[in-house]
Amino acid sequence: MDVEKTKLDPGHPACAGCGAAIAMKIVSSVLDDGTRIVIPAGCWSIILGRYPFSSLRLPAVHTPFAFAAAFATGMRAAQEFKAKKAQVVVWAGDGATYDIGFGLLSAAAERNEDILYICYDNEAYMNTGAQRSSSTPKGSVTPTTPLGKPEEKKDIIGILVKHGVPYAASASIAFPEDLKSKVLKAKAIKGFRFILIHCPCPTGWGMDPSLAVRAARLAVECGIVRLFEVEKGKYRETYKPKGLPVELYYGLQKRFKKPAGGFEPPTC
Numbered sequence: 420m421d422v423e424k425t426k427l428d429p430g431h432p433a434c435a436g437c438g439a440a441i442a443m444k445i446v447s448s449v450l451d452d453g454t455r456i457v458i459p460a461g462c463w464s465i466i467l468g469r470y471p472f473s474s475l476r477l478p479a480v481h482t483p484f485a486f487a488a489a490f491a492t493g494m495r496a497a498q499e500f501k502a503k504k505a506q507v508v509v510w511a512g513d514g515a516t517y518d519i520g521f522g523l524l525s526a527a528a529e530r531n532e533d534i535l536y537i538c539y540d541n542e543a544y545m546n547t548g549a550q551r552s553s554s555t556p557k558g559s560v561t562p563t564t565p566l567g568k569p570e571e572k573k574d575i576i577g578i579l580v581k582h583g584v585p586y587a588a589s590a591s592i593a594f595p596e597d598l599k600s601k602v603l604k605a606k607a608i609k610g611f612r613f614i615l616i617h618c619p620c621p622t623g624w625g626m627d628p629s630l631a632v633r634a635a636r637l638a639v640e641c642g643i644v645r646l647f648e649v650e651k652g653k654y655r656e657t658y659k660p661k662g663l664p665v666e667l668y669y670g671l672q673k674r675f676k677k678p679a680g681g682f683e684p685p686t687c
């Protein structure tokens with residue numbers, strides 16, 4: 420990765436090894452200066468920093484949990500009204516995307532609004548103590564699923580593809596070139612574009628910060644996270660996994676182990 424081009428400055432307040440910060444480091448390296456970033460409530464509300472300070476060298480706005488897609492829609496309309504060309508990018512966690520902001524996300528996708536929506540998927544409400552979201556994988560132990568989550572992870576890309584969006588893709592922080600090429604491709608497409616980035620959270624997943632990228636890579640190589648894109652309804656796998664045993668991925672994290680004394684909430 421060309422770290423010189425990233426627009427995320429060092430010294431930001433994310434936890435060590437934060438996958439969501441690594442994701443921004445990669446993505447912002449291929450975003451144009453002046454790209455408008457819309458951030459609903461979540462870990463990135465903190466990582467961005469408190470006004471007038473910011474960790475990101477891009478104009479960014481905070482929104483309430485549910486409203487990022489609607490806010491971005493209005494911001495893009497204002498850009499068009501003023502004949503300006505800045506991209507509007509939503510940068511949202513899975514809680515804001517899969518659950519709380521889902522209605523407005525669905526509405527924006529169905530209207531094919533000209534926005535790029537990127538979800539940094541750390542698979543729970545990490546900013547408030549790692550409670551389960553509908554992105555949390557089955558079996559994961561969280562404060563609200565102390566015996567392991569019984570439901571499967573929601574297929575958010577499948578749902579958005581059914582909205583007829585022109586571009587949707589999955590990506591991983593362990594495959595930065597694949598991620599960057601998807602952002603570059605999405606930037607060049609008009610209409611609603613969606614990218615889901617698998618972002619390990621060492622704090623919420625119960626693992627050493629040094630293991631975040633290894634966990635992301637194992638998720639792909641074990642076939643748990645697939646790297647693909649769907650362009651105009653056409654599915655294409657962008658990486659063939661090695662098919663490693665899934666235990667390698669699950670074994671790195673405490674969230675798939677049920678502690679005898681109950682769930683120990685992470686401290687952030």
Ligand code: SF4
Pocket residue numbers: 432433434435436437438439440462541545546619620621622623687
């Ligand atoms: S809780 Fe997780 S996602 Fe949030 S800042 Fe810390 S490592 Fe990143």
